[in-house]
Amino acid sequence: MPKTYTIINGPSLSSIGKREKMIYGSTDIHTYFKTLLERYSFEFHFCSSESEIIECILSVTAAGIVINPGAYTHTSLAIADAIKAIDIPAVEVHISNIQSRETFRRVSYVSSVVKGTISGLGLHGYRLALEALESITKPK
Amino acid sequence: MPKTYTIINGPSLSSIGKREKMIYGSTDIHTYFKTLLERYSFEFHFCSSESEIIECILSVTAAGIVINPGAYTHTSLAIADAIKAIDIPAVEVHISNIQSRETFRRVSYVSSVVKGTISGLGLHGYRLALEALESITKPK
Amino acid sequence: MPKTYTIINGPSLSSIGKREKMIYGSTDIHTYFKTLLERYSFEFHFCSSESEIIECILSVTAAGIVINPGAYTHTSLAIADAIKAIDIPAVEVHISNIQSRETFRRVSYVSSVVKGTISGLGLHGYRLALEALESITKPK
Amino acid sequence: MPKTYTIINGPSLSSIGKREKMIYGSTDIHTYFKTLLERYSFEFHFCSSESEIIECILSVTAAGIVINPGAYTHTSLAIADAIKAIDIPAVEVHISNIQSRETFRRVSYVSSVVKGTISGLGLHGYRLALEALESITKPK
Amino acid sequence: MPKTYTIINGPSLSSIGKREKMIYGSTDIHTYFKTLLERYSFEFHFCSSESEIIECILSVTAAGIVINPGAYTHTSLAIADAIKAIDIPAVEVHISNIQSRETFRRVSYVSSVVKGTISGLGLHGYRLALEALESITKPK
Amino acid sequence: MPKTYTIINGPSLSSIGKREKMIYGSTDIHTYFKTLLERYSFEFHFCSSESEIIECILSVTAAGIVINPGAYTHTSLAIADAIKAIDIPAVEVHISNIQSRETFRRVSYVSSVVKGTISGLGLHGYRLALEALESITKPK
Amino acid sequence: MPKTYTIINGPSLSSIGKREKMIYGSTDIHTYFKTLLERYSFEFHFCSSESEIIECILSVTAAGIVINPGAYTHTSLAIADAIKAIDIPAVEVHISNIQSRETFRRVSYVSSVVKGTISGLGLHGYRLALEALESITKPK
Amino acid sequence: MPKTYTIINGPSLSSIGKREKMIYGSTDIHTYFKTLLERYSFEFHFCSSESEIIECILSVTAAGIVINPGAYTHTSLAIADAIKAIDIPAVEVHISNIQSRETFRRVSYVSSVVKGTISGLGLHGYRLALEALESITKPK
Amino acid sequence: MPKTYTIINGPSLSSIGKREKMIYGSTDIHTYFKTLLERYSFEFHFCSSESEIIECILSVTAAGIVINPGAYTHTSLAIADAIKAIDIPAVEVHISNIQSRETFRRVSYVSSVVKGTISGLGLHGYRLALEALESITKPK
Amino acid sequence: MPKTYTIINGPSLSSIGKREKMIYGSTDIHTYFKTLLERYSFEFHFCSSESEIIECILSVTAAGIVINPGAYTHTSLAIADAIKAIDIPAVEVHISNIQSRETFRRVSYVSSVVKGTISGLGLHGYRLALEALESITKPK
Amino acid sequence: MPKTYTIINGPSLSSIGKREKMIYGSTDIHTYFKTLLERYSFEFHFCSSESEIIECILSVTAAGIVINPGAYTHTSLAIADAIKAIDIPAVEVHISNIQSRETFRRVSYVSSVVKGTISGLGLHGYRLALEALESITKPK
Amino acid sequence: MPKTYTIINGPSLSSIGKREKMIYGSTDIHTYFKTLLERYSFEFHFCSSESEIIECILSVTAAGIVINPGAYTHTSLAIADAIKAIDIPAVEVHISNIQSRETFRRVSYVSSVVKGTISGLGLHGYRLALEALESITKPK
Secondary structure (H helix, E strand, O other): OOOOEEEEEOOOHHHEOOEOHHHHOOOOHHHHHHHHHOOOOEEEEEOOOHHHHHHHHHOOOOOEEEEEOHHHHHOOHHHHHHHHHOOOOEEEEEOOOHHHOOHHHOOOOOHHHOOEEEEOOOOHHHHHHHHHHHHHHOOO | OOOOEEEEEOOOHHHEOOEOHHHHOOOOHHHHHHHHHOOOOEEEEEOOOHHHHHHHHHOOOOOEEEEEOHHHHHOOHHHHHHHHHOOOOEEEEEOOOHHHOOHHHOOOOOHHHOOEEEEOOOOHHHHHHHHHHHHHHOOO | OOOOEEEEEOOOHHHEOOEOHHHHOOOOHHHHHHHHHOOOOEEEEEOOOHHHHHHHHHOOOOOEEEEEOHHHHHOOHHHHHHHHHOOOOEEEEEOOOHHHOOHHHOOOOOHHHOOEEEEOOOOHHHHHHHHHHHHHHOOO | OOOOEEEEEOOOHHHEOOEOHHHHOOOOHHHHHHHHHOOOOEEEEEOOOHHHHHHHHHOOOOOEEEEEOHHHHHOOHHHHHHHHHOOOOEEEEEOOOHHHOOHHHHOOOOHHHOOEEEEOOOOHHHHHHHHHHHHHHOOO | OOOOEEEEEOOOHHHEOOEOHHHHOOOOHHHHHHHHHOOOOEEEEEOOOHHHHHHHHHOOOOOEEEEEOHHHHHOOHHHHHHHHHOOOOEEEEEOOOHHHOOHHHOOOOOHHHOOEEEEOOOOHHHHHHHHHHHHHHOOO | OOOOEEEEEOOOHHHEOOEOHHHHOOOOHHHHHHHHHOOOOEEEEEOOOHHHHHHHHHOOOOOEEEEEOHHHHHOOHHHHHHHHHOOOOEEEEEOOOHHHOOHHHOOOOOHHHOOEEEEOOOOHHHHHHHHHHHHHHOOO | OOOOEEEEEOOOHHHEOOEOHHHHOOOOHHHHHHHHHOOOOEEEEEOOOHHHHHHHHHOOOOOEEEEEOHHHHHOOHHHHHHHHHOOOOEEEEEOOOHHHOOHHHOOOOOHHHOOEEEEOOOOHHHHHHHHHHHHHHOOO | OOOOEEEEEOOOHHHEOOEOHHHHOOOOHHHHHHHHHOOOOEEEEEOOOHHHHHHHHHOOOOOEEEEEOHHHHHOOHHHHHHHHHOOOOEEEEEOOOHHHOOHHHOOOOOHHHOOEEEEOOOOHHHHHHHHHHHHHHOOO | OOOOEEEEEOOOHHHEOOEOHHHHOOOOHHHHHHHHHOOOOEEEEEOOOHHHHHHHHHOOOOOEEEEEOHHHHHOOHHHHHHHHHOOOOEEEEEOOOHHHOOHHHOOOOOHHHOOEEEEOOOOHHHHHHHHHHHHHHOOO | OOOOEEEEEOOOHHHEOOEOHHHHOOOOHHHHHHHHHOOOOEEEEEOOOHHHHHHHHHOOOOOEEEEEOHHHHHOOHHHHHHHHHOOOOEEEEEOOOHHHOOHHHOOOOOHHHOOEEEEOOOOHHHHHHHHHHHHHHOOO | OOOOEEEEEOOOHHHEOOEOHHHHOOOOHHHHHHHHHOOOOEEEEEOOOHHHHHHHHHOOOOOEEEEEOHHHHHOOHHHHHHHHHOOOOEEEEEOOOHHHOOHHHOOOOOHHHOOEEEEOOOOHHHHHHHHHHHHHHOOO | OOOOEEEEEOOOHHHEOOEOHHHHOOOOHHHHHHHHHOOOOEEEEEOOOHHHHHHHHHOOOOOEEEEEOHHHHHOOHHHHHHHHHOOOOEEEEEOOOHHHOOHHHHOOOOHHHOOEEEEOOOOHHHHHHHHHHHHHHOOO
């Protein structure tokens, strides 16, 4: 049975909880996702290339997407175009508060094509995004 | 008994659900808060002036703040300074996706002084912010 | 009986005709409005705070608004949002020619949400704005 | 006997009321001017070239000028220089609200050399400009 | 008998010496003003709203003003306009060195309308400003 | 016995009181310093070259520096670097209000490396700077 | 019988093939158009003034326009407005590759109001534009 | 026998004619290319990654290249460098008129390294580009 | 016999010496040229349109050009292109010092395509330009 | 036995010495590395994709990295993030002097996360980088 | 007897005619000045430091100054301030056409404080400047 | 016998190893140069003024230059012009990584006129620069 949601992660996110703990916290992202799976139905991907993310987006069949494009957030117009090309609601997540970091991290090509954005709330951002998708995608 | 959280809203937010439904949706914000109160302990304020918001922030005794400064988000440095001056975690909420609107709405003085930001997810943003605060403020 | 129009003035405008006559002329604004009342039906407000202006706008029941936000013209997004939130036609007036003054006075948040703008024509601007409203609001 | 005022129009304005009615309205500008002539004494010109407008300005002998330079508003420094070179009060008119259109239409070389500007009030702008000139040019 | 000078403070300044001591030092501003009153004749105000500051400025009858608009320094054109509207010499004070903080704190609307500016010298800035006013306002 | 403070002046400042009196006033700077020496212990330098100022800064043994780099304020990174390289508190002085002059005079490389800045208060700025240094450098 | 298409050329284009051959090539534009006339039905204009181009555009009765506004491409808003005012599809042609020349040649007011743009392909650009118009204007 | 030309397409272009028909039209790109192959000799590629496009360019042995880098047009300097590194003439094609879309789509790294650019003419752009290459590459 | 040089003047220059004497001086330009003709062989033109100037440039047969494009200096790329298209040395003249006037007068499209520029030296600029041309064009 | 250092090269660098010799010189990079291996212990990679470089960086076990990201230098934030994520000193090398080429090549995301940068010194840059790493990584 | 004029040259100008002949020509500046001295009364200076130029300006007693600040033109505010501080008319000369070189050479601090500027006319610029000074300084 | 190379240092560099050790390290630059002299033949200069550096450059007779202009790197066009004026290869050295410091330190006038740049590698940068010069200047 297909999972209800798809979580797509950009480069370096696989090591969250292991490196640069000052910025990203010390919870292991894999452990976190395991816990999350107890409550939500989703599959997840860690992609290190832009094209992998794009292909991932274009082949999604789930009811909603949670996307954290990592560093590509700020440079990839192609990822934004891919999200725009499909008809599935997406929520953007950033683990750290990108508004309080370097200036070039304040520009997001992705933000304008998603339903909404959650940033700075650590790994909880993923859970909140799934909840948001539940609200958005549930039949009214 | 003091409420656990405080929600502070900027100008015009009181009429959410009544005007400009295309942008902000048609759910009445007061009804929504009433429902939310069944599950979360919070008090809320609708302030139409910058100084009212500032005084509100400076007098908060709750464990966490949810703030939606409305149009002041993009012009008020004084509100950001007030948040920075206190020691209580704050989460910024925007009902609409400010990144897909006018350019001047993409600048937020507040974003860099809060824990995190949730935007574009409608009134659900408030609930998600309260949940985020619960995660942040609960004893570990 | 409610007045047909509402004139809303920002800070410092109450002293027009008394101070800085080089820029704003020497006709007393109160005297001018008195004369104007012989011909047009309107009420008027002098507000020194941004929130007072906002509340004034949101509570208008007249057929049209003449607004001179003074210095807030160039800094208040919240006032512009308030005008956008209501359905009443508004005309922006500036006593001096804001295009021939300092650079930061050339940006107007308000201009893009009103019907039209009249600037540089002194207190006559108010009369012209009322006439414009008459043309706009009269049944065709 | 010479006319009291001169109205100078830039390119494309002659067809107001016939094309792009969404932006400029459906009243024929020639019909409008005919009606206006019943009350005000003026001559008017429709010029499609920048130099025609300049020569028109430099040869004006009327008591005041109403000028709508159309697209030249935003690109012609030479027209602004011509207005500055003469001693006759001028009022700038724009039929549509130039502040709510494309960014490059927000710059006006002309605004800083005229008495005042009226924009966004449709063809009424011309009438209001003539009235403004009457106030400005009448003996005190 | 009216005080010789008026000190006007913007939002958050009332708590100087109590919060954010790293930036603003640990001397209590109220204690400091008390000491200062032994030597200088002045009244002082702590205003948390922009309009309160404006009204304060417009009603000053003292011989000189010391103004620290806090965060409004960088965003309030209306306060600058109010200072320009009166004929009383003003000196701007900033407790911290605003040039060595965030970029947006380097712009001051107020600086260009006051006699002079003193910044970065802590609470001493107030005393120096009063001395400067004494030099400026004493009969020659 | 070494002087307590050092005042370093940039080019053209030696003729203050003699030229451009409209901007800088008519008090002779040498006379002023003579009077000031009655109350404060300091030596002073008038340097017309950037390197002279730098060498002056690097060889200071006094307890504090008052520096008015004149036109170099806005162009010399090397002077700022020299101030940063030493451990002696410095106060920047500008005779005229640099914020109300040409745009390029609003940038100061020096402001971010000194304790504080005093500008627009004429020659009094030097006295206030010495007082500020006294407060800063006195044993607590 | 009216020609099917109209080619409108801006200033200096008449001498293509005679001057500045390094940039524009050595084929004579008149000879080229003669050859082109064997296959396509069109009339063509060489206009050296902005207003001539505008009048030319506004009086077109052909099924499509090929326009090369030369240097006016980058400075004339009035030409763009004229194209926008009519209902005939237009294709913009540039003989040289304007993207690989000076920066100010990269801005084109015209590009956003035409169907499409062909640049850098020499005189062939005209033929390609005519073919494009054939595809666009042929009945489906 | 090697094909005469190579068409290289960036991400998402493979679905032209199936998605976002408002912007890109409803003709299937594969069907279109099949028709085109009846008249021109070429091979074509759909690449979803930047590096795939680069490798494709660097290995071309055809007489000319038609390239539509899609979203990479505006962000990939590496693709531009690859085109510059080879000696084969290239023509850039964009299906939609990139000048009338978002601002960031107006910058093209590729435009300055190709022979010429064709944009806004739909799938016809590919045919026109092949014709342009025929003119450019045919022996004189 | 053809004149040795050609002087081309832009709009409004014909009235130099009659209007705006504060900026341009009170010497009549026609009188000045008459005197100049006693010593130099030249013809001169006063053109009020951009295209007239362009045609004038393109038809020059003299050994050198003196050009004062007036307000077109700052806006006309087409005039610069015309100068670049011919092989005759040109010297640009401005009567007033364009660097000490408004910011937009500091950009000159013409400056980069002429031999040299003379500005701020009043009508003498024309004589100096003719002398410069004599030096440049005389056989060595 | 693992190599002491790792050299990572971006796209197109593999053909250094074969193409664009004017910019990059005519020494074959493979021959050069062979010679270099006689003296230094390192492995090297030529990657044409961004993700390949990222994976390469994240899996490095050597004592130091020499990185020449080619065109990705100026566009890839993800590569910079990868370098920042690991704890191994890196030196950036550019064969040509990127400061004397196009403006967009002057921005380097990578420069701020490496120890240092060597540019413009041709293939020698690699040798110098290895020497620099030897100095940095040798036990003190 | 004091010379009538003073010519002040910035760094590197002493070698004009010996180095970089492509840009500055091959006439020796010393030989040129010798010839010029046959007709004009002037002294000249070659200064390699900014302060030497400033001191030179401040001590001038001649009737007029010709100044070529070389590279300092674009970076020295202090030289501009020195010219502004004295009451002697100055003419700025540049041997090459600074408008057709690098962008940063188009900004001149000096241009706005001199009478006029002559650039691009080679060493003749000096002679023309002296002639201009003769016109300006001769009694009327 | 003349030294093979010349090392030119800007202001404040003489104290490297003594002050601001956090940024520049704790090795004494004089000691370092002494060690370096055992292997390379060079003379070195510490100049605190811009003109001293310029004169130093213009009088060099060595085979190559190593230059570290310190703070002048970012502000002195005159130094860059001097390097360009001579025919001796130069390598720029910066002890700290200027790309990871303040924004204004990222602009280097010098970088575009030297062979190459080495930055961020501490005092080793000097040795690497000498090696680079050896490679560049050795007969092939």
